[in-house]
Amino acid sequence: MSEQWVPFGVRMGVQEPVRLKNEFSEDPVTLKAVSDWLGNGIGSLYSPDFEPLIGACNIPVYKDQYNRPLAASRRVFEYAFSDEIPLLNTVEYLAAKSRNRGVPAALNSLCLHYNVNWRFDTATQRLVRRVLPETQEHYENLAKSVDQACSEYLHQAFANAYGHNGDPGEAWAASRKAVEFLLHPIVSPNNTRATISSMIRDIRQAPHKWVSAIPANSSEESVLKFVELLKMMPYEPGHHGQTPGNPTAEQARTQFNLALTVCQIIKDDGFRMADS
Structure with a gap:
């Protein structure tokens, strides 16, 4: 058996998964x-x-x-x-x-x-190491400090990226959802169907509406550097007509760690709306 069996209780959400x-x-x-x-x-x-x-x-x-x-x-x-x-x-x-x-x-x-x-x-x-202990600690601390829905997305992403019969596609998708959950109120609060892709377009159309803490030569350049981070998180292969294929475990882990970075930046007010 090459894949990890997941207990019934974990699948039903009534039993805590075993941490690494x-x-x-x-x-x-x-x-x-x-x-x-x-x-x-x-x-x-x-x-x-x-x-x-x-x-x-x-x-x-x-x-x-x-x-x-x-x-x-x-x-x-x-x-x-x-x-x-x-x-x-x-x-x-x-x-x-x-x-x-x-x-x-x-x-x-x-x-x-x-x-x-x-x-x-x-x-x-x-x-x-399968995953650096510092990465696991970062994930656990961040998951405790955000809203429950975002925390659940991060948990799904981590579990699928690093263990418990992980599904790379699910890890990739949950990573995107965690970012979308935190970014949506800042970028597109009136668009209930906002995605990373649509929010990238919104930010690029009017970068002056937001402030980023990423070092750059100007405020606009800093915001656009943040956009470059978001562009590293496209849809997983095969999603809505994307190029068919199955993401690898390595790709899924990369997406999870990108999501951690972006979520932490947002949580620390490293990307926010500009003062009106």
């Missing part, structure tokens, strides 16, 4: 899952394969109840669960060095289904 976990050790269920994965990863290596990890991490010599040194594999396992950083060191090493190609794929599947904010990049052979 920045650590494997945040809860015992996830810790048990990574423990099982580690067992498989360690089992795919021979004793000499552990020497680079033991040497580089200066893994201590653990002993059993009879005061006998543990075997290399057991030594690595004990080290992994001594703290979060040793765990990450071990997870990355096993994913990179495993003789079983299914081990890295199983790790990424684990991160997806348990909503852990890590993935193994096969190109660089390194653990990388």
Whole structure:
């Protein structure tokens, strides 16, 4: 199963989705899952394969109840669960060095289904974040500070961009709606069907009606620079006769982060109506 199953309660809106976990050790269920994965990863290596990890991490010599040194594999396992950083060191090493190609794929599947904010990049052979913790914190703080409807759009965009069986098209569309919700009262308060596209036209026709805090050589240039940000948020492919196609996860995440930036600018009065 390559996609993430979404609980019925989450789909019905009566259960809170699980937020991205920045650590494997945040809860015992996830810790048990990574423990099982580690067992498989360690089992795919021979004793000499552990020497680079033991040497580089200066893994201590653990002993059993009879005061006998543990075997290399057991030594690595004990080290992994001594703290979060040793765990990450071990997870990355096993994913990179495993003789079983299914081990890295199983790790990424684990991160997806348990909503852990890590993935193994096969190109660089390194653990990388699925989303920067700072981005998640920014999103959560912004979502708490705006009206409920806008907050829900941001939540939909984030969930579809970064997890929970995400739909890139839905992430893209919800990102646009969040911006439209905040921008509509400022640009086109009397147009109940205002969209980013129509509001771009309204702003460009009379830029003197608004003020932007984006640095520029003139007030009008500053406003038009804000318009350039909006132009980076077109309709998703296939929408209302647009060029057919399916947006990628990377494109959806970019749209979400653009929406965060624009919404924050608006929330901070970085774009507003000019004083009459």
